[in-house]
Amino acid sequence: MSAVARPRRLEGGPDPDLVDVRAAQVDRAAFAVLYRRYLDRVYGYCFYLLGDHHDAEDVTERTFLAALAAIDRFRDQGAGFRSWLFRIAHNQVANALRSRGRRRTSPLESVAEPMASTDTADEIGRADEARRVRRALGKVSEDRRQVLVLRFVDGLSSQEIGAVLDRSPGAIRVLQHRALREMREILAAD
Amino acid sequence: MRRTPTVPERLDSAIEQLLGGLTPSIAAATGGFDAPGRSLLETADRVRVGLPLPPVAPRFEARLGARLASAASGDPVAWALRHPGRLIVTGAVGSAVGVGVTAYAVWRSTRRSSTGRFLHR
Numbered sequence: 001m002s003a004v005a006r007p008r009r010l011e012g013g014p015d016p017d018l019v020d021v022r023a024a025q026v027d028r029a030a031f032a033v034l035y036r037r038y039l040d041r042v043y044g045y046c047f048y049l050l051g052d053h054h055d056a057e058d059v060t061e062r063t064f065l066a067a068l069a070a071i072d073r074f075r076d077q078g079a080g081f082r083s084w085l086f087r088i089a090h091n092q093v094a095n096a097l098r099s100r101g102r103r104r105t106s107p108l109e110s111v112a113e114p115m116a117s118t119d120t121a122d123e124i125g126r127a128d129e130a131r132r133v134r135r136a137l138g139k140v141s142e143d144r145r146q147v148l149v150l151r152f153v154d155g156l157s158s159q160e161i162g163a164v165l166d167r168s169p170g171a172i173r174v175l176q177h178r179a180l181r182e183m184r185e186i187l188a189a190d
Numbered sequence: 191m192r193r194t195p196t197v198p199e200r201l202d203s204a205i206e207q208l209l210g211g212l213t214p215s216i217a218a219a220t221g222g223f224d225a226p227g228r229s230l231l232e233t234a235d236r237v238r239v240g241l242p243l244p245p246v247a248p249r250f251e252a253r254l255g256a257r258l259a260s261a262a263s264g265d266p267v268a269w270a271l272r273h274p275g276r277l278i279v280t281g282a283v284g285s286a287v288g289v290g291v292t293a294y295a296v297w298r299s300t301r302r303s304s305t306g307r308f309l310h311r
Contacts, residue, residue: 028262035258039251044243057250064254068261126239133240152238155209158202173198176205177230184233 017081024071031068034081039064041154042089048137048149049093059096063089079163082156086164090146136186144179147172201227205234 015021017037023030042063047056066088074084137145146165150156156164158172165172195203204221208214214235218228 028264029259031258031262032255035255039254040243040246043246047244048241053244053247056244057247060250061254061257064258065261068258129236130240130242133237137237137241148237149241151205152209152234153241153243157206170198173196173202177198177201180201180230180233180237183237184229187233187236 015076015080015082018076021071021074021076021081024068025074028068028071031071034067034085035064038082038085042085044153045086045089045149046093048134048153049142049145050096051138055096055100059089059092062092066092079160083160083163086150086154086156086160090164132187132190133183136183136190139186140179140182144175144182147175148179148183151176197227201230201234204231208234208238 017034020030020033020037024034039060043056043060046059046063047053050056050059063085067085070088074081137148140148143165147161150161150164151158158169158176161167161172162169167175200221200223204217204223204227207217207220208231212220214231215228218231221227221231223231
């Protein structure tokens with residue numbers, strides 16, 4: 001697993017990835033830095049949307065190969081490299097879902113636990129809670145699920161999520177509000 | 191005049207604080223949320239904790255890393271086709287250097303032969 005720090009973009013500030021992107025545009029071998037920085041985030045996004053480790057690996061691979069092939073065309077137009085990369089991942093996930101003709105391989109709650117071990121009662125409790133949350137996530141609509149995953153798994157801001165999903169930041173905030181209300185109801189009924 | 195932030199906007203700011211490390215109750219208090227708002231932030235915290243980053247298989251990470259490294263080293267023709275501007279500049283500079291070297295060689299040989307003729311006189 002990557003231990004490379006992921007820079008966080010301040011609202012309206014410069015893209016912290018830009019130096020590494022410029023390096024990768026000059027020498028494509030430098031793309032390895034961006035790969036190590038974002039592998040786990042992109043994989044997490046694919047995993048929670050596809051609900052399957054193998055599909056997530058497949059789509060993560062396509063995403064990084066497509067990003068490497070297109071890195072010369074990246075221009076910082078405000079949204080930043082992170083949004084650009086997740087937009088590629090979003091398109092690849094959409095293609096995977098379309099081409100396989102189903103919304104998800106298996107229900108999220110049946111997927112192997114992403115936590116490392118379940119040795120203690122505390123960890124078992126956490127694993128149960130994670131299962132409940134994943135089950136609830138599997139019940140919300142796809143656009144709401146996208147927003148929740150990009151926000152809470154990948155840590156993107158509403159502005160960045162807007163760039164990924166091609167919506168305004170205001171629309172993303174409203175979606176996020178509705179998604180959390182729905183999650184609250186589902187979790188309360190569980 | 192300053193517009194009052196909407197509930198989704200206030201919630202978004204409170205979530206930003208939650209993701210920055212504040213507890214749901216402090217984030218709710220900072221955002222001025224009432225009981226239903228607080229419960230939304232508690233839900234947000236459950237989602238944050240309940241959706242950890244799944245571990246990436248080391249074998250997959252290594253395989254994809256190797257594939258990207260191989261693609262990055264790439265073939266030069268494909269690189270040139272992706273950068274037609276740089277190809278033209280490289281060609282122009284190469285031609286200019288070639289013309290310069292040829293002109294110098296011609297000039298040198300002309301000078302040598304005229305010097306030789308002068309010495310033979």
